[in-house]
Amino acid sequence: MSSNTNARQSWKVPASIISKRTSNPIRAIVDHIKVKPNANKSMISLALGDPTLFGNFKIHETCTEAVSKQLHSYKSNGYPPSTGYLHARQAVADKFTLPAAPLVAQDVIITSGCSGAFCNEGDNILLPRPGFSLYQTLADSKGVEVRYYDLLPENNWEMDLKQLESLIDDRTATVVMNNPSNPCGSVFRKQHLLDFLAVCERNHLPVIADEIYCDLVFSGNEFFPLASLTTTVPVLAVGGLAKKYLVPGWRVGWIFIHDRNNIFNAEVREGLNSLSQLILGSNSLIQAALPDILHKTDPAFYDETRVQLEASAKLSTDILSKVPGLKVIVPQGAMYVMISIDIAQFKDIPNDIVFTEKLLGEESVMCLPGSVFQCPNFIRIVFTSPSEVLQEAYTRMAEFCARHHV
Numbered sequence: 001m002s003s004n005t006n007a008r009q010s011w012k013v014p015a016s017i018i019s020k021r022t023s024n025p026i027r028a029i030v031d032h033i034k035v036k037p038n039a040n041k042s043m044i045s046l047a048l049g050d051p052t053l054f055g056n057f058k059i060h061e062t063c064t065e066a067v068s069k070q071l072h073s074y075k076s077n078g079y080p081p082s083t084g085y086l087h088a089r090q091a092v093a094d095k096f097t098l099p100a101a102p103l104v105a106q107d108v109i110i111t112s113g114c115s116g117a118f119c120n121e122g123d124n125i126l127l128p129r130p131g132f133s134l135y136q137t138l139a140d141s142k143g144v145e146v147r148y149y150d151l152l153p154e155n156n157w158e159m160d161l162k163q164l165e166s167l168i169d170d171r172t173a174t175v176v177m178n179n180p181s182n183p184c185g186s187v188f189r190k191q192h193l194l195d196f197l198a199v200c201e202r203n204h205l206p207v208i209a210d211e212i213y214c215d216l217v218f219s220g221n222e223f224f225p226l227a228s229l230t231t232t233v234p235v236l237a238v239g240g241l242a243k244k245y246l247v248p249g250w251r252v253g254w255i256f257i258h259d260r261n262n263i264f265n266a267e268v269r270e271g272l273n274s275l276s277q278l279i280l281g282s283n284s285l286i287q288a289a290l291p292d293i294l295h296k297t298d299p300a301f302y303d304e305t306r307v308q309l310e311a312s313a314k315l316s317t318d319i320l321s322k323v324p325g326l327k328v329i330v331p332q333g334a335m336y337v338m339i340s341i342d343i344a345q346f347k348d349i350p351n352d353i354v355f356t357e358k359l360l361g362e363e364s365v366m367c368l369p370g371s372v373f374q375c376p377n378f379i380r381i382v383f384t385s386p387s388e389v390l391q392e393a394y395t396r397m398a399e400f401c402a403r404h405h406v
């Protein structure tokens with residue numbers, strides 16, 4: 001018998017409020033797909049933005065050697081500082097500093113994720129639609145209201161800046177922009193970025209620039225780091241090893257604090273440091289290997305990855321743009337293509353979710369419905385599979401569309 005008069009009489013372990021309001025739209029929609037793949041056809045998934053799945057995108061040996069060197073040094077097995085080892089922050093700053101957007105080690109935080117930096121419960125945050133679904137998950141989890149600004153497919157997915165500006169009020173904490181884009185595969189023109197910065201300037205709105213796909217751009221396009229185009233709008237830029245170095249599982253990313261005029265002041269910088277302490281530092285081995293990874297990787301590696309991605313983008317566009325009922329928005333970078341489904345041209349497919357389900361059930365091809373990115377009647381394809389796999393998947397998709405066409 002407990003002497004504690006407040007003792008509980010039975011087990012009661014409720015899930016926390018935070019856990020209940022945390023949900024990834026991808027899981028919310030995809031987990032409801034009950035259709036099983038066609039057992040007579042091999043499964044092809046074009047759904048996961050992970051370039052390592054098929055082994056056709058090879059990481060550079062400098063990266064493996066750099067990690068192996070750290071492993072055998074026995075010097076990087078402890079807890080790193082929560083903001084990252086100083087030499088790792090220095091290596092990142094040296095790699096990414098630009099005359100127009102200078103960085104020193106103190107402007108770099110080695111981590112992943114920064115969405116809590118300026119927002120309080122009750123504030124709102126502007127997110128792109130379509131956009132990476134984790135932004136919404138993080139905002140919902142923190143009790144921050146999400147307001148979506150539209151990306152326009154007819155303009156290569158540029159931001160609808162008028163609509164974006166109309167969403168801003170005095171509780172708008174920040175705007176997230178993503179360039180090059182997941183899921184759109186778009187790359188913003190310099191003038192468009194300048195126009196966007198003008199809106200932010202007019203409204204005193206700091207920006208979180210998700211540039212994880214930096215430099216993964218195809219011929220005729222150029223990547224401009226947002227911070228290099230402004231001296232006045234404060235920018236937190238987010239990047240990492242995941243995509244450009246083809247190692248998403250290594251879990252090392254970074255935040256750059258670009259704030260030439262001390263608008264963030266000491267409090268926000270301190271806040272970012274505090275938030276970084278929620279996790280006891282990111283992976284010690286990988287961050288210790290950053291100086292070698294960033295500074296010794298043969299530049300040819302970046303070109304090879306880009307060329308390989310561009311060839312896959314072209315193959316996807318060439319085949320799928322000939323399929324009646326589908327319209328390809330030609331990708332300019334990253335590893336994704338969004339395809340518009342003209343629902344009116346299909347006799348028994350009322351929306352993107354049914355399209356995805358039937359395609360899986362009949363052809364064992366999995367792609368994500370645009371609805372998971374807040375963009376109905378589109379599908380997103382990841383084109384990192386080997387070309388023969390892509391060809392097989394697209395042949396099946398073409399047969400599927402022909403079968404269901406009016």
Ligand SMILES: Cc1ncc(COP(=O)(O)O)c(C=O)c1O
Pocket residue numbers: 049112132178181182210212239240241242248252253
């Ligand atoms: C737009 C975007 N931002 C961030 C990430 C996640 O990056 P990391 O693996 O470094 O957390 C992804 C991953 O797919 C992404 O598409």
